[in-house]
Amino acid sequence: MNIGIIGLGSIGQMLVKAFCKSGAAAPEKLMVFNRTQEKAEQLQAEYKLAIGKTAQEVCDHSDVVFVCTKPLDILPLLRELTIPARTHVVSVAAGVSIADLEGVHTGAVSKVIPTVTSQELRGVSLYACSQRLTPEQREHFLTLLSSISVPQEISEQAIETATILTSSAPGLIAGILESFAQAAVRKTPELSIDLARHMLVETMLGTAMLLQKEQLGFDQLIERVATKGGITEEGLRVLDKTLPAGFDELFAMTESKHDRLKQLVQQQNSAQ
Numbered sequence: 057m058n059i060g061i062i063g064l065g066s067i068g069q070m071l072v073k074a075f076c077k078s079g080a081a082a083p084e085k086l087m088v089f090n091r092t093q094e095k096a097e098q099l100q101a102e103y104k105l106a107i108g109k110t111a112q113e114v115c116d117h118s119d120v121v122f123v124c125t126k127p128l129d130i131l132p133l134l135r136e137l138t139i140p141a142r143t144h145v146v147s148v149a150a151g152v153s154i155a156d157l158e159g160v161h162t163g164a165v166s167k168v169i170p171t172v173t174s175q176e177l178r179g180v181s182l183y184a185c186s187q188r189l190t191p192e193q194r195e196h197f198l199t200l201l202s203s204i205s206v207p208q209e210i211s212e213q214a215i216e217t218a219t220i221l222t223s224s225a226p227g228l229i230a231g232i233l234e235s236f237a238q239a240a241v242r243k244t245p246e247l248s249i250d251l252a253r254h255m256l257v258e259t260m261l262g263t264a265m266l267l268q269k270e271q272l273g274f275d276q277l278i279e280r281v282a283t284k285g286g287i288t289e290e291g292l293r294v295l296d297k298t299l300p301a302g303f304d305e306l307f308a309m310t311e312s313k314h315d316r317l318k319q320l321v322q323q324q325n326s327a328q
């Protein structure tokens with residue numbers, strides 16, 4: 057199976073690296089295209105993959121094409137192309153629906169929300185597929201996603217909230233950790249910011265391993281750490297007081313952004 061990747065920003069590059077690292081795709085089965093060619097050449101130097109001269113060449117060459125451009129660039133790009141009916145088009149764009157994709161390609165289409173953590177072959181890939189996939193296309197697609205992540209099929213109604221938990225989360229967690237480290241240094245300037253960040257990264261890795269290897273629930277881990285009448289309990293009380301409103305606002309604001317994006321995509325559709 058030949059795999060195409062169009063758009064080599066953060067997520068397109070991640071897919072190339074993850075497919076090569078996992079062995080799901082031999083580099084010679086990969087063809088990529090990016091608007092600025094240097095990014096493709098840098099990847100080629102490392103992975104010996106093929107660079108398409110155009111996005112059209114990538115579509116002609118591939119059984120499945122991952123389109124990794126920004127949401128408002130996807131439909132205009134796909135409309136310019138003559139995509140072979142056998143080619144399975146996979147969009148990674150937030151805010152672009154299966155129906156939008158079915159409007160620009162007569163063959164199989166899917167939507168995936170990947171995560172940067174899949175460069176380490178970890179994390180959840182959210183996906184939804186059109187009815188048009190053949191059983192073979194579906195099987196191949198799931199094999200690819202499983203090789204780099206835990207695939208989770210999800211309705212398009214739930215995908216936006218789930219995106220925050222799986223795909224935005226690495227960035228949000230980094231933001232939380234930065235704020236945590238900065239607060240520690242404000243409190244105790246003797247701790248350098250680099251030392252505070254290093255402590256948190258090590259702690260986060262250990263926390264994730266404990267949760268996963270021992271199959272602990274969050275409440276069980278809290279119980280192990282927070283000695284009755286001890287220090288951590290005080291911190292948890294502060295979090296219980298301050299975080300719920302913050303997370304409610306985070307989901308409300310990201311939902312509004314999804315809505316604005318979908319409106320812009322619909323305006324592109326009605327301008328056709």
Ligand SMILES: NC(=O)C1=CN([C@@H]2O[C@H](COP(=O)(O)OP(=O)(O)OC[C@H]3O[C@@H](n4cnc5c(N)ncnc54)[C@H](O)[C@@H]3O)[C@@H](O)[C@H]2O)C=CC1
Pocket residue numbers: 062063064065066067068089090091092095111124125126127129133148149150169170171172223
């Ligand atoms: N960054 C992330 O963690 C995630 C991003 N996504 C989705 O992935 C898509 C890309 O996001 P990023 O990689 O973060 O953006 P980015 O801005 O880093 O990458 C976009 C790439 O597309 C290229 N490009 C634009 N128009 C093109 C065209 N016509 N032909 C070929 N290449 C073209 C640009 O040169 C750039 O390299 C977005 O639709 C986003 O919603 C989805 C899940 C996670």
Ligand SMILES: O=C(O)[C@@H]1CCC=N1
Pocket residue numbers: 150219223224
């Ligand atoms: O922030 C974004 O728009 C993309 C989609 C999910 C993660 N990154």
